[in-house]
Amino acid sequence: MAINKTLVQQLSLEEKAALVSGKDFWFTAGVKHINLERMMMTDGPSGLRKQASASDALGLNKSVTAVCFPSSALTACSFDRTELNQLGHHLGVAAKSERVGVLLGPGINLKRSPLAGRNFEYFSEDPYLAGELASAYVNGVQDEGVGVSVKHFAANNRENQRFTMSSNMDERTLRELYLAPFEKVVKTSQLATVMCSYNAINGTLNSQNQRLLTTILREEWGFKGLVMSDWGAVADHVAALKAGLDLEMPGKGQASMDEIVAAVQAKQLTEADLDQAVLRVLQMVADWQPANEKVVKYDLEKQHEFARQLAAKSFVLLKNDQQALPIKSNDSLTIIGELAKRPRYQGGGSSHVNSYQVSIPLDVIQKKRTDASFEMGYRLDDETVDESLIQTAVTTAKSVDKVVIFAGFPESMESEGFDKTSLNLPDNQNKLI
Structure with a gap:
């Protein structure tokens, strides 16, 4: 399927609004008359977490059985790009076998306090190390034909008040510490997607931060992929689309579609801005939708042995x-x-x-x-x-x-x-x- 403006012109306003809003908890929307299937994404920074229930965000139901690889806090201690690349390959194989198009991870926020509740999921307090290992990991996953969503963009380094806090800093601090790992991955890997975080930076919410999502990410760094929100990070969907966010996850059902249609009709959102986001969603699905219709078995025992060896190489x-x-x-x-x-x-x-x-x-x-x-x-x-x-x-x-x-x-x-x-x-x- 050729992804271009002609294809977008075949879509109704309502279909466009559906495409920029997540369908259910883990899927993009599909459009039957252009043969566009919905695409699944799922968590997976340390192992595939494909949920049994479409509405289960934090694992209340069991996910599919998968190998649990060492957490990023440990694998970063290996300082080994080759091992992280192999980890990426294994994750890609697992995701592809379950028809997952985009794997949500790795998390590359910095460890700015030893008290931070999600430190186990992040690589390092050092932006160079985080960027290098994340790039190797991303390349491994995407070489298997599965897209990656690097998260959480940006300056999201604590859990308490993560929905409401503003990370306030000067420009040099922002660039040299908080943005540096993301810049490295964007410039060295053909990254499928970036996930924006819940927080604000200097008072501007990241999901509607045009300087962050468009000026820096796209115009300065040359990012060509899709920007999605963290789950529930969008406060104002229209403002987010204007700023450069392409996909609201998980979407609010009909309410998400209605607000976009109403905004275009009221000329609060141009259809050109909406079309740009739609194009990026279509391109993501075209690039990363798995080809196989059935779950394909893979060697869990081999992956388990790799996980054991990776842990041993990372111990300090x-x-x-x-x-x-x-x-x-x-x-x-x-x-x-x-x-x-x-x-x-x-x-x-x-x-x-x-x-x-x-x-x-x-x-x-x-x-x-x-x-x-x-x-x-x-x-x-x-x-x-x-x-x-x-x-x-x-x-x-x-x-x-x-x-x-x-x-x-x-x-x-x-x-x-x-x-x-x-x-x-x-x-x-x-x-x-």
Whole structure:
């Protein structure tokens, strides 16, 4: 299907309005008389999260089974473009197999505070590293024929008040820190889409920020793809279209269409501006709509093994005081902490994957070391200090050469949607340690 102005002229005003508004939760609109199918997009920065329900945004229903790859917070520690490119290829294969046209991710916002609730989903506090690894990742996904939506554009670095806050800064700070990773990806990858964020910059909402979405992104950087909103980020759809936003996601159904039709009829929005957004939606679907009509199987076991190797290449040993590691085969050993039995290997929220396979640390250790004992030490779902659990763990620890403690945040303290209030581990874990 040739995408041009002649094709757009075949569409009614109502059809154009439908195309710039998301259909259901994960799809673009289709138009039967020009043989345009709707196209699916889905979350996937660390693994495919194709939802079972069209209206399920944050994983209340199970998504399809997929490999959960290490989070970006870990893979960035590899400093390895080749590995990130391979990760992209694996994600592209998974998305293509499920007829997903655009994968939402990676997130390349900077880590500006260790309290930020979504740090697990972002690469780095360093804009150069974030840009380099994101470019490699994007190229891998798109080489498999699946588009990518890099997010969240821009200066969206906290979760608390993310819908209402304004990120205020001078021009140099904006350019050298917050825009730099996006500029790198746009200029080095033929990026399918960019997702604009909820926040404002210097008082102007990003979804209707013409300087951000048109002057900088398109005119300065030469971006040719589509700009979509984060889910629910559009406050004024007409103002957003004028500023350079092409696709409101997920759309408000008939209300989204009606407001666009009314704006054109009232001459508050020119049909030329609307047509430009429609062209970009049509081009995105033409470029990235999967060709296969059926789900195609792929090698989940191979992807799981890649995920394991990528995690191993990314681990960072912070200290090895007194050469405590490696643990010797003749060292007596105990494992302490409920996280050894119930590992947290991904963050909560829209990146949550229905994992194909999870290796339980305690099981793996005890398979290799049948003499290794285990003590709970604390309860993950209750921060209350349990002295009996602690004393039992301490008594056991005194009787062995080496102790491995599993500690960390429960999901209730670390997820999309809110920031941490403290860097401290839960009280019961601190007391245990």
